[in-house]
Amino acid sequence: MIDTGRLQPIVLHGSNISYFTGKMENYFRVRDIPYELRSMQFPGDRKKLEKALGLMQMPALQLGDGRWMTDTTKIIQWFEASYPQNGLVPDDPVQRFVCLLLEDWADEWWWRPAMHYRWHYPEGAHFASRHLAAELMPHVPVPGAIKRLMLRIRQRGGYTTGDGITTKSVAGVEDLFLRLLGQLQAIFSDRPFVFGDRPSLADIALSGPFFRHFALDPVPLEIIRQRAPAVLEWVARLWNSRMDQCTGEWLQGIPDDLGPLLDDIGNGYLPYVCANVDAVAAGNSRFDVEVGGVAYRHARYSRYRVWCLQELRSHYLALPAQAQAGVRELLEKHACWEPLWRHQSLPLLPGQEQGLPFRGDTKMIGVNE
Ligand SMILES: N[C@@H](CCC(=O)N[C@@H](CS)C(=O)NCC(=O)O)C(=O)O
Structure with a gap:
């Protein structure tokens, strides 16, 4: 310990x-x-x-x-x-960058599909609104049914239909999830964790969408059971792992099966991030964007995600020169390089997020702000 x-x-x-x-x-x-x-x-x-x-x-x-x-x-x-001993970020600089990229993507890109599965389907919305009303608002003096309704309206208006998902894009958003399951099923059938025999920050980040959402909410959980049992095993394995007891090693290099994840980052996530940069620069709090074959309408802009892009750039620039060349080659191969650098300057607020983790300036998505 x-x-x-x-x-x-x-x-x-x-x-x-x-x-x-x-x-x-x-x-x-x-x-x-x-x-x-x-x-x-x-x-x-x-x-x-x-x-x-x-x-x-x-x-x-x-x-x-x-x-x-x-x-x-x-x-x-x-x-x-x-506490650097037995840390979660691989020492190899190329792996380290990919690990940080996967963290950002797991945090920011899988939020919307996770919220979709929870709040779009009646069984998810019923379960989650009941749970949250009882857990977080027991002392609010209004009837439970009203609290549950308020939660459903707030979450849908903030994060699903209110963040770009339309009836036309539901199938596309769900296809993204099915594709991810296929990719992760292949990875976790091959090895216990993303980078080999020990957990890394990439596993921790993926636990965000999976542990309390996809592997908990009724609709996606049944899909995982049927299509990706190795992913369900990984969810439990991570929860039951202790770094200090891990004797396994990280892999060498970047395994080929991470390629499809990087392709999706390059063709879906990063182009969305660029559209978000344009919206923030123009002062448009809502924007339309079509990425990875899915059209989002009236997505909410996020100042926080502009800072996330800046962070990814800083991680790249902090790499030793030789590792920069290797990372660049990898990112170019998977369509990530161009969108990472598309904007010469980023529309950040003065000193934005410099107080983290002790003080924040912007929320991931400014619902009710
Ligand atoms: N970047 C933040 C994101 C945290 C976040 O957005 N959490 C959600 C709940 S899981 C939230 O607080 N949403 C704000 C809201 O619903 O008002 C982090 O990594 O902690």
């Missing part, structure tokens, strides 16, 4: 069916860092977190010395820098 005594007690405020809370829990378990999960309570926690962190998003972490933290990506980077 890592000796985090000076940081204890670590309290993770979130929900036990939340995407990013689930990612953080997988991280703490794999690194064997003790934590207590506490359900956020609304509306009270909103004001408290806005004051402490500058914004309210889930999860929020409180350290024993009273400091609050936000943003799983930066929180994990902070813990990894504080």
